[in-house]
Amino acid sequence: MSHLLEVRNLTVDFHTAQGTVHAVRDVSWHLDRGECLAILGESGSGKSVSASAVMNLIDCPPGEIVSGEILFEGEDLLKMPSERRRDLNGRRVAMIFQDPLSHLNPVYTVGFQISEMMTTHGEPKDKARARTLELMKRVGIPDHENKFDQYPHQFSGGQRQRLMIAMALAMKPDILVADEPTTALDVTVQAQILRLLEELQAEYGMGLLLITHDLGVVAEVADRVVVMNAGEIVESGTAQQVYKAPVHPYTKKLIAAVPGEGEMAEPVGQDEPVLKIDNLRKVYGGFTALDDATLTVLPCETVAIVGESGSGKSTLAKTVLRLEDATSGAAYYDGRDLVSLPAKELFELRRHIQMVFQDPTQSLNPRMSVYDIVSEAFAIHPDILPKAKWKARVQELLEQVGLEAAHMSRYPHQFSGGQRQRIAIARALALEPQLIICDEAVSALDVSIQAQVIQLLKRLQKELGLSYLFIAHDLPLVRDFAHRVVVMQGGKIVEQGPVREIFESPREKYTKDLLTASPHPDPEVQAERRKARMELEKTA
Amino acid sequence: MKSFLGKRAIASAISLVGLVILVFFLSRLTGDPTDLYLPVDASQEARDNFRRIHGLDQPLMVQFFQYVGDLLRFDFGESIRRSEPAIDAVLRGFTWTLQLAAITMALVTAMAILIGSLAAFHVGGFFDRLATFFSLVGASAPDFWIAIVAIVIFSVNLGWVPTSGTGGWEFWILPVAVLFIRPFGLILQVVRGSMISTLSSAYVKTARAKGLRNRPIIFVHALRNAMLPVITVIGDQAAALLNGAVVVESIFGFPGVGKLMIDSILQRDFSVILAAIMVTAFAIFLMNLLIDILYAVLDPRIRY
Numbered sequence: 001m002s003h004l005l006e007v008r009n010l011t012v013d014f015h016t017a018q019g020t021v022h023a024v025r026d027v028s029w030h031l032d033r034g035e036c037l038a039i040l041g042e043s044g045s046g047k048s049v050s051a052s053a054v055m056n057l058i059d060c061p062p063g064e065i066v067s068g069e070i071l072f073e074g075e076d077l078l079k080m081p082s083e084r085r086r087d088l089n090g091r092r093v094a095m096i097f098q099d100p101l102s103h104l105n106p107v108y109t110v111g112f113q114i115s116e117m118m119t120t121h122g123e124p125k126d127k128a129r130a131r132t133l134e135l136m137k138r139v140g141i142p143d144h145e146n147k148f149d150q151y152p153h154q155f156s157g158g159q160r161q162r163l164m165i166a167m168a169l170a171m172k173p174d175i176l177v178a179d180e181p182t183t184a185l186d187v188t189v190q191a192q193i194l195r196l197l198e199e200l201q202a203e204y205g206m207g208l209l210l211i212t213h214d215l216g217v218v219a220e221v222a223d224r225v226v227v228m229n230a231g232e233i234v235e236s237g238t239a240q241q242v243y244k245a246p247v248h249p250y251t252k253k254l255i256a257a258v259p260g261e262g263e264m265a266e267p268v269g270q271d272e273p274v275l276k277i278d279n280l281r282k283v284y285g286g287f288t289a290l291d292d293a294t295l296t297v298l299p300c301e302t303v304a305i306v307g308e309s310g311s312g313k314s315t316l317a318k319t320v321l322r323l324e325d326a327t328s329g330a331a332y333y334d335g336r337d338l339v340s341l342p343a344k345e346l347f348e349l350r351r352h353i354q355m356v357f358q359d360p361t362q363s364l365n366p367r368m369s370v371y372d373i374v375s376e377a378f379a380i381h382p383d384i385l386p387k388a389k390w391k392a393r394v395q396e397l398l399e400q401v402g403l404e405a406a407h408m409s410r411y412p413h414q415f416s417g418g419q420r421q422r423i424a425i426a427r428a429l430a431l432e433p434q435l436i437i438c439d440e441a442v443s444a445l446d447v448s449i450q451a452q453v454i455q456l457l458k459r460l461q462k463e464l465g466l467s468y469l470f471i472a473h474d475l476p477l478v479r480d481f482a483h484r485v486v487v488m489q490g491g492k493i494v495e496q497g498p499v500r501e502i503f504e505s506p507r508e509k510y511t512k513d514l515l516t517a518s519p520h521p522d523p524e525v526q527a528e529r530r531k532a533r534m535e536l537e538k539t540a
Numbered sequence: 541m542k543s544f545l546g547k548r549a550i551a552s553a554i555s556l557v558g559l560v561i562l563v564f565f566l567s568r569l570t571g572d573p574t575d576l577y578l579p580v581d582a583s584q585e586a587r588d589n590f591r592r593i594h595g596l597d598q599p600l601m602v603q604f605f606q607y608v609g610d611l612l613r614f615d616f617g618e619s620i621r622r623s624e625p626a627i628d629a630v631l632r633g634f635t636w637t638l639q640l641a642a643i644t645m646a647l648v649t650a651m652a653i654l655i656g657s658l659a660a661f662h663v664g665g666f667f668d669r670l671a672t673f674f675s676l677v678g679a680s681a682p683d684f685w686i687a688i689v690a691i692v693i694f695s696v697n698l699g700w701v702p703t704s705g706t707g708g709w710e711f712w713i714l715p716v717a718v719l720f721i722r723p724f725g726l727i728l729q730v731v732r733g734s735m736i737s738t739l740s741s742a743y744v745k746t747a748r749a750k751g752l753r754n755r756p757i758i759f760v761h762a763l764r765n766a767m768l769p770v771i772t773v774i775g776d777q778a779a780a781l782l783n784g785a786v787v788v789e790s791i792f793g794f795p796g797v798g799k800l801m802i803d804s805i806l807q808r809d810f811s812v813i814l815a816a817i818m819v820t821a822f823a824i825f826l827m828n829l830l831i832d833i834l835y836a837v838l839d840p841r842i843r844y
Contacts, residue, residue: 055748055749056748057745057748057749086751086752086753087751088751089748089749089750089751090749090750090751090752091751094749094750095746095749097742097745097746099742102741102742102743103742103743103745103746104743104746105743105746105747105761105765106743106765106839106840106841107764107765107838107839107840108760108761108764116750116752117750117751120750120751120752120753120756121751151840151841153840153841164746167746167750
């Protein structure tokens with residue numbers, strides 16, 4: 001009996017100017033009706049390539065399918081005439097993507113885009129319209145009749161992904177390929193979308209192919225999992241097997257790197273706070289982005305600010321640093337109010353507070369060498385270090401963050417994501433600050449790299465006595481790193497306290513929501529969490 | 541939208557006032573029309589008389605305020621040369637120019653979009669290379685040279701089309717063809733570049749995953765998104781044509797506003813120069829407005 005979809009010994013190369021890259025080598029997996037297969041891997045592992053090959057989305061050139069077969073109901077897609085293959089797309093095999101905003105066409109209404117899936121495959125227009133409305137209702141778009149003629153930018157991130165799902169399911173496909181479907185979403189929204197996918201999978205009896213980097217997502221929905229590294233499958237089995245008894249060293253390493261299992265930190269002793277934020281408020285037009293936030297950061301303390309998008313956590317960072325002017329309130333550093341300090345004094349004070357941003361690819365100037373990037377701080381604050389000593393200091397800083405002196409003359413694009421974030425940290429350390437604000441500083445990194453950067457930040461805290469204001473949305477990460485946690489929602493601080501208190505006995509419903517929505521890599525624990533989530537929903 | 545239109549109108553009115561002041565005084569720098577229109581040995585009395593009739597005897601500032609006063613009553617003054625209201629001569633010429641520009645730009649837009657899109661879809665292919673080669677040649681060739689060579693070949697040697705003047709449709713062929721080449725080359729390049737980036741965008745990937753055929757992928761999903769930078773350039777090129785394709789109009793003896801403007805400058809026919817500049821400036825204002833409206837029509841995210 002043949003499988004619904006089977007990839008056999010697939011090898012795909014990409015011919016680039018830097019030479020040929022073997023994106024996947026000799027990859028085999030299969031998917032049956034009604035089951036969910038997850039392909040798990042970090043960036044560059046080739047986890048999306050075989051799915052793209054199934055959908056005929058690999059551009060050739062530069063791509064080349066060197067060998068292998070892709071059997072759909074026993075027939076090889078790679079040998080099929082292109083017109084027949086095109087017709088399978090959407091009708092029998094549909095796909096949803098990571099970032100629904102960029103994957104929906106911005107200039108057409110969502111109604112048009114969903115019904116187009118049906119008209120393309122021969123449905124009459126009026127029938128397509130009726131089914132579109134039905135689908136929009138099914139995936140949970142409120143007021144769906146009036147939303148038919150709206151454009152993608154008028155929906156929230158979660159709703160956009162719901163619309164993508166509605167579009168993908170329009171022709172009742174046999175297979176749904178979901179490429180990182182919840183990576184760009186908040187945890188509570190992620191939980192909703194994953195549940196919707198599971199429900200629909202059962203309803204339609206589809207095979208679900210889930211591509212992800214997140215072990216928690218695998219634990220939540222996958223029956224079987226295939227682990228990929230550097231273009232090869234290193235391990236496969238049921239989600240339970242792979243988590244409980246990983247065989248391959250890479251899988252072991254990956255599971256070990258998942259945050260949320262370590263010791264929680266004890267509160268640091270009472271001391272004069274480094275930073276004291278007092279009723280800080282920021283209003284944009286009529287919208288209150290930050291509503292009377294009050295918190296303190298002690299010396300050598302890591303205070304994590306967690307919240308979903310739009311919670312005001314980044315606004316807090318920007319107003320403290322005076323990248324944006326606060327509407328009211330104060331933020332005292334060393335007894336001086338950053339919010340109202342005159343420009344000249346602020347300039348001097350700024351060297352004590354530095355920032356590390358989310359995406360080092362964007363926060364490092366691509367046309368400056370590492371030396372220029374790090375030493376620019378000395379050029380801006382000329383009285384700190386004579387020019388003759390810059391080079392030695394930059395070298396020292398690079399070594400401190402785990403890079404080498406030889407890296408000084410290179411440019412950001414020559415480094416990996418994790419290394420780039422190390423450069424950004426070296427830049428922040430250049431002025432010997434007391435406080436570093438990390439705005440989602442590790443969110444863009446793979447789990448194993450994340451763990452390394454967190455280790456680095458912890459070590460630097462100990463060595464240099466730094467305080468961190470650590471803005472994040474990833475709760476397990478915060479659990480391992482922070483001394484104290486501040487939970488924000490809709491511009492307001494809803495709860496704050498020592499890390500143990502927040503994670504073990506949260507008081508507020510929102511904090512509980514966040515904790516239960518955050519997926520755990522152990523399928524068993526995850527099943528518990530799911531139960532807790534359902535109960536929380538029932539009581540609400 | 542209303543406040544946007546209002547703001548735009550006010551900004552344009554201010555520029556127009558500046559333009560009138562600048563052109564009024566600059567054109568006076570070219571000299572006294574009396575020297576051109578009367579014989580060299582004309583008597584002082586005849587000269588004074590000529591100046592009085594055309595209001596040139598007054599001090600410059602008085603002339604200026606007189607002119608502005610007339611303008612407010614929509615009186616653009618008399619043409620010295622043609623002894624008719626300046627605005628009549630200008631509107632007559634402008635009608636010709638407008639037709640020429642409209643025909644040319646319609647052809648340019650249609651062809652450039654079609655060929656540019658197809659070239660972008662087959663990047664690096666034979667068709668793309670061919671299109672790129674000809675568009676680059678077109679965009680860089682000087683139009684006065686092309687005009688003259690075209691006359692030599694198609695009118696003089698082959699005798700297919702008239703050399704110059706106006707009349708039936710055959711008189712339009714050469715001017716339109718010559719004016720076509722540069723904007724076509726330029727816009728084709730912009731369409732191609734813009735289409736290459738939209739064709740590699742995420743929503744085109746979605747369209748492919750939906751099983752769409754190539755034609756709707758190119759002309760429905762990619763093209764509309766690619767049009768924003770393109771219409772900016774189309775507007776720019778159309779503005780250049782509306783200003784009067786001075787060189788080409790002169791070579792083909794085409795009675796457009798560009799030729800009229802050049803003639804009026806040479807003839808120191810001040811009211812005609814000013815009227816021509818105001819009419820074309822107003823036309824360009826309207827066209828920019830049209831382009832801004834088109835932006836909002838093409839992209840629902842743009843709202844004024």
